[in-house]
Amino acid sequence: METFLQQLINGLVQGSVYALVALGYTMVYGILGLINFAHGEVVMIGAMLAISSLNVLLGNGVSPLLALPLCAVIAMLGCMALGYGIERIAYRPLRHAPRLAPLITAIGVSIVLQNLAMMIWGRDYLPFPKFFSNNPHSFGGVIISDIQLLIFVLALTLMGLLLLLVQRTRLGRAMRAVAENQQAALLMGVDINRVISLTFMLGSALAALAGIMVSANYGLAHYYMGFLLGLKAFTAAVLGGIGNLKGAMLGGLVLGLIESLGAGYIGDLSGGFFGSNYQDVFAFFILIAVLVFRPSGLLGERIAERA
Amino acid sequence: MPRYYLLLLIAALLTGCGKPAQNPNNELTVRIGASAPLTGPQAHIGKDNESGTRMAIDDANTRGIVIGGRKIHFELISEDDQADPKTATIVAQKLVDSKVSGVIGHLNSGTTIPASRIYNDNGIVQISPSATAVAYTTQGFKTAFRVMANDAQQGLVLGQYATKNLGAAKIAVIDDQTGYGQGLADQFIKSAQANGATIVAHEYTNDKAYDFTAVLTKVKSKQPDLLFYAGMDPQAGPMAKQLKSLALNLKFLMGDGGYTPQFIKLAGDAAEGSYASLPGVPLAKMPGGSEFEKRFVAKYQPIQLYAPYCYDAVNVLIAAMQKADSVEPAKYLPALAAISYDGVTANIKFDAKGDLQGGAITLYQVKNGKWQALETLGTAGH
Amino acid sequence: MQNAPEKRLHKLLHSRSFWVCALLLLPFATDALLGHGWVRILDFAMLYIMLALGLNIVIGYAGLLDLGYIAFFAVGAYCYALTGSPHLATAFPLSIEGGVHWPFWVVLPFAALLAGGFGILLGAPTLRLRGDYLAIVTLGFGEIIRIFLNNLNAPVNLTNGPQGISRIDPVSIANLHLNVTQPLFGMEIPSVHLYFYLFLSFTWLVILASKRLEKSRIGRAWMAIREDEIAAAAMGINTRNLKLLAFAMGAAFGGASGALFAGFQGFVSPESFSLMESIMILCMVVLGGMGNIAGVILGGVLLAILPEMLRHSVIPLQQGLFGKIIVDPESLRMLLFGGALIVMMLYRPAGLLPSRVRRRELGSDEMAEKP
Structure with a gap:
């Protein structure tokens, strides 16, 4: 039982990170109908920027309590600029091109960002400066650390704020309008380009925070870390129903749980045939299964057009 | 006809890539x-x-x-x-x-x-x-x-060391599913079992992973005395850290892939007390x-x-x-x-196959943030 | 107005016999200038061209973006490796002593068929998916195949896991063993040259098949599906079967070249079949021109030779300029790949050598509305 609860916690922590990243995919998809393949790399750049700025800040004697929010702001600003740039350079000129074109540029952007990051930050794993006392809290044998609690709470808060933004503000209304029908939104006086740019920047800011959470939790960052994380977050978005914000959150948490419970129990359930060696396969199987059997995902209301 | 020029260009580049190999020495x-x-x-x-x-x-x-x-x-x-x-x-x-x-x-x-x-x-x-x-x-x-x-020789010594020197009876193994990790883990398991230990869990990760909480939680539920990780330092470092934060009190042993300064850097103070092996005798x-x-x-x-x-x-x-x-x-x-x-x-x-005969293997442990040599064992039986 | 020598050159470059002679002499010329190593690079270039042409059927003709194409190459390679090495015999005590060692002419079609079967396996559940979803699913499929190859050493040792399979028989045709220098027509022909001719003839076959397909009823149906699936279906085209056929054909070409690769290399392990390889083959097709055979060949040659050229030019250049190496050629190569994908899509979406139809439909004058 203890083990089961522990696996639940592991899954929820991992899942809340997936959910934050999945929001970026789902927002862009909702508005543009485009898979922003390079979104995972934005997460990685966020983590890298945060580590670099933390090292500089701490090196100059800034108090850790001030340095952490500062580095988060720097990483978010950096990623927002990056997200804006990606959209401007690689996607906007192709907005009316055939579907494959922006997907291929997205793969290109992803490769370029990975290799640029490698040239700037090197090939080795960068350690995250030691910040949090790695103090585990034990609740009846189930262990959760400060940072894991922080990740979980922060992720939920951010998701709540995002929902408020989309449903209560002017910008949110504009975003929903563009998602519904670009032409009509244009006629209603919505500046489509501005809304799309802001959507990319919003998603990138969330990605930066997710990057910081990942690297603070595991104590490292690496130029390759964004790719698989991005794929899994995309799976989470599809699982929840792509284009649907609540769906992305739910999908992220569910995927996190499936992965940790899968790695923990499938070996015993399948008599040793499958084991944790197939941990990364689960996400892909779910992706294929959802797309084939329930393409609208868990919470998708509208039927995804797929002609 | 620009495409002919392109072909010519390729041909020119190709020929430019050869390198002269002359030496005038007598x-x-x-x-x-x-x-x-x-x-x-x-x-x-x-x-x-x-x-x-x-x-x-x-x-x-x-x-x-x-x-x-x-x-x-x-x-x-x-x-x-x-x-x-x-x-x-x-x-x-x-x-x-x-x-x-x-x-x-x-x-x-x-x-x-x-x-x-x-x-x-x-x-x-x-x-x-x-x-x-x-x-x-x-x-x-x-x-x-x-x-x-080779993996067989190193796995043999590590298996003996885990059971005899470190006294482990219940052992968990994690490998990184690379040629190196899988080969070493298999040989380690054989040797540990031959020396009377039980393998309570054999789990896997990969050479790009950084989250091991799910497999470590499973390992924890089997209550082993020792965890052997067959892989390289980028995974071993965070793994040591997560071992500590999940409160797994066991001995952490690695092969030569973990014997690096980078392991200590990534694991932080969780590196303390970890073991690793390196073929050969310490240079000193x-x-x-x-x-x-x-x-x-x-x-x-x-x-x-x-x-x-x-x-x-x-x-x-x-x-x-x-x-x-x-x-x-x-x-x-x-x-x-x-x-x-x-x-x-x-x-x-x-030996007859071209493998190193009876090569020595040295065990190291992290003490005060540094790798220190413990002892050197021979690969008997080869 | 062209002057006489230029005209003669033009004529020469369009004569078939010139190209046949040039290609037959290519390994010898390369060998004389640069050594066997470069002939081996040409061999790999031929394999990549075959792969790119196979992927071209799926992407270029039928318009289905496949990001896991290397999986079919892997299936073919493992097929040859398992039948041509003692691995199965040691893993399963029941099979024939020392392995089955089927002759080359049996394994090759078998590998192609098996890979084609996998193509259908992938195609069947994903038929209804739209372009970008399909891309992600195929990416997942490619990774699943690689992870399975990497893990099927337990509970039964089918693939020998990450250790890979070694001691694979070299390709032998009749009694001609391609791994040793052979005396033919009074000349000593080294192994790498023999493989070059083998790969060249297969590339020629693949080109021939592609050309025939392009102009055939099937090819035209594929292109109709690529342009507008609903309209194609309305015209009475069985889109389901034709899409499956595209997957199967592309996969079969991939499988055949995989088998050739395994025989040539003598060793296969899952690390040769990573996602990056799929993306590189995609680059070849995109760079050269989707749907155009000459373009795809150009893309394949460029990308197969580029890394070698970079390695020999970038390091000395940087050492000369800066005294140290700032950008290592591997990352430069990847940057160029990524950059090329972006730039090509933005400025020349139809590729370096576009096919005529493709140029028309991807040109900037076209105003396709958002689907």
Whole structure:
């Protein structure tokens, strides 16, 4: 039982990170109908920027309590600029091109960002400066650390704020309008380009925070870390129903749980045939299964057009 | 017709890529090939290999070696295999083209094995400084040697050490599903079981992962005394950290992939008390070992991992040439197979397959944030 | 107005016999200038061209973006490796002593068929998916195949896991063993040259098949599906079967070249079949020109030779300029790949050598509305 609860916690922590990243995919998809393949790399750049700025800040004697929010702001600003740039350079000129074109540029952007990051930050794993006392809290044998609690709470808060933004503000209304029908939104006086740019920047800011959470939790960052994380977050978005914000959150948490419970129990359930060696396969199987059997995902209301 | 010009351009570029290989010396030039990834993620280890090889060749040239009545000038032909099996075969072909007398390489088992077929087909001696896969020397190639304990030898010693010296009865194993990790884990499990331990869990991760909480939680539920991780430091570091944060109180043992300063950097204070093995005897304990290290660090940079093995590989090759009084691979091959040479890592002798005979393996532990040598064990039974 | 020598050159470059002679002499010329190593690079270039042409059927003709194409190459390679090495015999004590060692002419079609079967296996559940979803699913499929190859060493040792399979037989046709120098027509022909001719003839076959397909009823149906699936279906085209056929054909070409690769290399391990390889083959098709055979061949040659050229030019250049290496050629290569994908899509979406139809439909004058 203890083990089961522990696996639940592991899954929820991992899942809340997936959910934050999945929001970026789902927002862009909702508005543009485009898979922003390079979104995972934005997460990685966020983590890298945060580590670099933390090292500089701490090196100059800034108090850790001030340095952490500062580095988060720097990483978010950096990623927002990056997200804006990606959209401007690689996607906007192709907005009316055939579907494959922006997907291929997205793969290109992803490769370029990975290799640029490698040239700037090197090939080795960068350690995250030691910040949090790695103090585990034990609740009846189930262990959760400060940072894991922080990740979980922060992720939920951010998701709540995002929902408020989309449903209560002017910008949110504009975003929903563009998602519904670009032409009509244009006629209603919505500046489509501005809304799309802001959507990319919003998603990138969330990605930066997710990057910081990942690297603070595991104590490292690496130029390759964004790719698989991005794929899994995309799976989470599809699982929840792509284009649907609540769906992305739910999908992220569910995927996190499936992965940790899968790695923990499938070996015993399948008599040793499958084991944790197939941990990364689960996400892909779910992706294929959802797309084939329930393409609208868990919470998708509208039927995804797929002609 | 722009496309013809494009073709011409390609042809011109192609021809520009050949390199002249002339040397005006009247002494006999003998070429030694070396191959390791000099670019890509493992470049730092590959360059370390190249430097070790280069230093041995420079040393031999300063010593002034005479073989077959002629003074020999050794020339290093170093090629980059990018840790890619395909590139490795291209590089092997190039080394064969350059008429090398012997090859020091490659770094990884995945490149060493496909390249070994080309060396064997062309009768060129190959000594790998670091490939540990058992399959490398079981292909029946007479030209394949290594100066590094293979997975079976290292796994055997680690299994004995875990059970006898560390007293573990219930052992959990995690491997990274690479050729290295899987090979080592299998041999470790065999040896640990033969010594009476029970393997309570065998879990997996991969060489790009950083989250191990799910598998570690499962490991925790089986309550082992010891966790053996077969993989490299980028995973071992965070794994040690997560072990601590999940409050797993057990001994953490690794193979040579964990014996790096980077492991300590990534694991932070969670590194304290971890064990790792490295084939060979600590340099400080070998005759000429400390001196080698001092000279190497002065000339290049701190030793990453396998530079001393490359240094030994070149020297053992040259020693065999001297013994056979020939630089022809066909002639010095029998001398190499029968050699006994005192290198900086160990006394080097090969068995019938070309594996290192009875090579020693040293265990290290992190104490006060540094790797400290504990003891050196022999690979008995080989 | 063209002057006489230029005209003669033009005529020469369009004569078939010139190209046949040039290609037959290519390995010898390369060998004389640059050595066997470069002939081996040409061999790999031929393999990549075959792969790119196979992927071209799926992407270029039928318009289905496949990001896991290397999986079919892997299936073919493992097929040859398992039948041509003693591995199965050691793993399963029941099978024939020393392995089955089927002749080359049996394994090759078998590998192609098996890979084609996998193509259908992938195609069947994903038929209804739209372009970008399909891309992600195929990416997942490619990774699943690689992870399975990497893990099927337990509980039964089918693939020998990450250790890979070694001691694979070299390709032998009748009694001609391609791994050793052969005396033919009074000349000593080295192994790498023999493989070059073998791969060249297979590439020629693949080109021939592609050309025939392009002009055939099937090819035209594929292109109709690529342009507008609904309209194609309305015209009475069985889109389901034709899409499956595209997957199967592309996969079969991939499988055949995989088998050739395994025989040539003598060793296969899962690391040769990573996602990056799939993306590189995609680059070849995109760079050269989707749907155009000449373009795809150009893309394949460029990208297969580029890394070698970079390695020999970038390092000396940087050492000369800066005294040290700032950008290592591997990352430069990847940057160029990524950059090329972006730039090509933005400025020349139809590729370096576009097919006529493709140029029309991807040109900037076209105003396709958002689907």
